[in-house]
Amino acid sequence: MAASMGKFVFFFFIYFSSVFLVISGSFRKDIYSTKTAYSWVYDTNKNVDLNEQMSTKFGNKTCAAVNVQAFLRHGARYPGYKDIRKMTALHEKLKLTVKSPEYPFLRKWENDFPESEEKQLVDEGEEEQYLLGQRFGKRLLQLYGDSMKNVKFISSSKDRCTESALSFYEGLTEIVLHEAFDDLKPIINDEILRFHTKCGKFIEEVENDRSHMKFHKKFKISSEMNNVVDRVRKRLGVEHATLNAGELKLIYFWCTFEMIILEKDDWCHLLTDEDREVIEYHNDLKQYWKKAYGHPVIAEMACPLMTEIFGALDKVIASQLNNRNQRGNVATFYFGHTESLAPLYAALGLFNDTSPLLDSNFHEMKDRVFKSSRILPFSANIAMVLYKCDYETEPEPSVNDFVLRFYVNEEPVIVPACGDYVCSYSKVRDMYTHHVDRCDFENVCRTKVHDEL
Template sequence: MKLYTLIIFCSLVDKSIGISDWDVFATKTTYHWATGRTINPFFADVDYSFLKGNYECKAVHVNMVLRHGARWPTDSNMEHIEELANKIKENKTSSLFTELDNWANRYDLQNDGKLVQEGMVEQEFIGRNTWMRFQTLFEMYGNKYVKFVSSSKGRCIQSTQSFYNGFYKTMDNKPIFAYEKNNKLMRFYDDCDRYETDVEDNEENFKELRTFEKSRDFQNVIKSVEGRLGLDAGTLSVDDVYQIHNLCSYEKYIYNETTWCNLLTDEERQVMEYSSDLENYYESSYGHPFNAKIACPLLDNMLTTMEISGDKSRDFDSIPQDNANGYLAAKIYEGHSGTMLPLMTKLGLFNDSEPLKSSNREKMKNRKFRTSHITPFSSNIAFVVYSCDDKLSSNHDREMMVKLFVNELPVTIPACNNEVCTLQSVLDYFKDIRGDKCDLEKLCEIKPVSEASRHIPVTFLYLIVLLLISYISFK
């Protein structure tokens, strides 16, 4: 097994050559660019157990949410790519960037949003890494007590399959691939009227983004690209420059080419990255309070699974003989960037001391909320539950503990401000969203005007009545 892993690792060394600090494209960043890691040959069982005081702790449950892997552009992106390429070819100075003259659009609408090879590799390696980190746990239970949940989108189902392939890579008796399709958990923002009106279609919510797009920093990017191509001022729109930035990423991770990347400098890519972060901050994260609220169905489901699987009265040695009480060794969820960011926000992760604004890009250069790092393709969040037994106690006292990993690295859990929390403290911290307190249908409901009018203050109604009486008296 170790030899197999080492061979895979060595075969990937060449892929890291040429990766530079500017290989960051907000949510269009590949997992490898964001983390500098693929498979780790020295991962085996490193997080299966640990000692904490008199307690010996062993992993008993892994609860993991992933974003799908690197993908093809969506159909709307592909249409814009064709329009952009034609606009540039028709208007640019012929002697500049001649490689664009013969550039052919290879983005087929039939591939709309599907996983590319890089995305499959990302997911397979994370699946393999997960198995290796908790090898003892999964060798005991992993062929029987692992459940997969996916969004209905093809790229998520493909990601689930790729994760499964890596997870069970070396097992002879692997289970038949099966998954639960559940958009209520993995695409909770869909069909949510209140999210659409209050967040997504609310231009006031994006005023910082729109202001930044009019700023000198952003407008200079447009002017610089137009100048490099010999285009008349005003030829390129704001959306065109976003598409060039996206094309740089697509071309690099799909075809390993940099034709479109050459149109942007490192500094200009950072401007584009910040602009994308502004959009994601207000559309899916701390920029609007509703973004965290709609993550409650997924988080509640995770916590419930952790609570059941981490029942401290359970005899974990007898689980293979009796699963009547719902134990799972692992539950793996596959979703989207719109799944990950609200969940991270609800967990209190990557929250800066001040909000992202159009005016503070320089101040926020070292920001925590940097989607290139926290939500690239295949980004992941994992709660791991440990059974901790006091070996010095005659009563064999037990405590259930939790660690939290983001993109395979341990992080501080805001629920207890520590890297290791009791399971109960995490459950208590989120008690306000548990069970029937998390009603997504009710949360997403938009109250009709007649309903809202019932909540007009009594004093306001009294004032209206007085004004009417006065009007009638003086008439």
């Protein structure tokens, strides 16, 4: 069933209103960690040429795209119910204690986010995914062949992911089929997209063990964070013990939620860009140590997803070598969470700074590559595009005729296996053998046996 004209008009209106929307103030909007809107770090007005990713060069060879495997984090969502309650309580406290007349909104502010909608996809999140679908359709239009028969959609069971998949599908079909369809029923697979909830070792040694979060905890009481707290206290005119670092972080996230969803920036005025950079680093310490490079099991538990991706690419290559004209799967789109994307980055060896993020090196790490605002915003995505090089004249075509490119948030990134933007598939595959050919999720996630007293 085709999506209604009303839905098209809705997205048309939202897209153009977002282009001309100007929120008061001159805040940098690319420093809100994992709650950053996708359009704040990627220029959604950037021109996309038809089939611009359909070919690439590898040495003196010209190569054509034959498959894409893409993972997308869900779009912008409502805050969780715990934060909704905490923010209401914080406002009540500030309303009674703030002495400065510069923030009159505090007297009349109301929490507009209902607990019943907690973590649900919002209109802006639908828009992010719809437009992503359109751009993926344009860049690889020739790959799809005017059909969705050879395209797979796999999603986490969470509503925000299945709804993201549907919005993406509508955008993709709008380009490929010239009509937006809303009849998608994605394959639900939490085994490969919510592996963090099924890995006992991760839950016991990372999720429930705070010892590996020592740098995050130490930075919370660092001079940098304390200076931010002091500055905000002075702006508000509150007493010394009224505001703490945890509440500061809540204000930081409430600023971005209200900007994205309500187009309001009241809470944002309490923080400067300098303040937000400090809070962003505090949150990056959490993402780095808890969801990416803080423990070996984090990358290892992503092996079911790695196996799915590279297994699909292996099948495409085998099919191409056995029958050069055979058309099988041409694309797979996975829809998941930060908790699945960050471990995937770790398994791939992406965004791993030469020095780890610590509580003591904030200033040295200002130009870090592990910057969650840029690599883990709402609707963050990574695409692996497989290309077949021109081997028709070669007597014995082989796997060596295939190359791979990585794109993160629609921009090319260097492939770790070869240190270049285009890499032999064999080199990439060899680098990840441990995660693909020797994936033993049960063994990776087995918890230690504790002797009973």
